[in-house]
Amino acid sequence: MLKPRKKMTKKELKTDPFFEKMDAFLRFYKRNEKRIWTILIAVILIGISGSYITRSEIKKQEKAKSQISIAQFYMKSGQEDRAVSLLSEVRDGLYGKKYIGYAAYYLGDINLKNRNYKQAEENYREFLSSKSGDRLMKATAQAALGAVEESREAYEKASEFYLEALKLADLTNLKINFGEKAFQNALKAGHTQRAEHVLDLLEKLDLDEIQKNKIVSYRALLRK
Structure with missing residues (x-):
């Protein structure tokens, strides 16, 4: 048979940890009531x-x-x-x-x-x-800047932009297009090292026979 719970005395209530915390909280709330409500409203x-x-x-x-x-x-x-x-x-x-x-x-x-x-x-x-934007937009923007520099006959700068467009492009046809532009402008600028680098990048692509032959012809241009 369950025994009835003993009622807590006032003295025990005062020394109980839970009630001590509650009492401390209530005292804190009363002292800071306006501040608390101001913060809550804010x-x-x-x-x-x-x-x-x-x-x-x-x-x-x-x-x-x-x-x-x-x-x-x-x-x-x-x-x-x-x-x-x-x-x-x-x-x-x-x-x-x-x-x-x-x-x-x-x-x-x-x-x-x-x-x-x-x-x-x-x-x-x-x-x-x-x-x-995505990589395609970034690639075409770089190529467009290349076209701007090409119109000014600033061929070295143009080749830089087209090369960056080549690196950003995902589609093979775009890579080839930008790569050819980068090569041609590098060649006009007399920057043969960059022109060779562009051809190296293009040769790594999945090219058809016509495209491969074009790379061979570009290599021949560099040897002249």
Whole structure:
């Protein structure tokens, strides 16, 4: 048979560790009640404002993506003025920072096509410094900078950019295209060592017979 629990005396309650801690907590709370509530309210307000900022930022990002998609449509349909207008809004940061680099990339495409080389260079450099985009976009941006330098007859710089594009590209056809550009510009600059290095890289690719023969002919050019 269970014995009834003994009731604790006031003296025992005072010396019980649990009740001692509770008593200490209540004394602390009474002394700091205003401060505690001030901190709690501040934390709640920060949480609410943080949630609002997050939702606002997501909306901006969605708007930026929409602007870029519409701009790409305008670019394909030859309405470049409209594309530039939309891309410039994104690039100027009206819809947050995340897609600024992407907008700069497509502005670079438009400027390069229209031979606005200085502006195109600024756009592509801004894109690359933003760390945005995939390897394909980075490779084509490097190649575009190579084309800009080639237009200035700065062949050594052009070969550097095309070589970087070759290293970044994943598709064999793109690698070959960028590699040939790197080789040709290195040759024009009289940089035979870099030209040989480019051919070494190209020979490691899965080439067909025509492409292999082209590499052989390039080797012959170096021996002249």
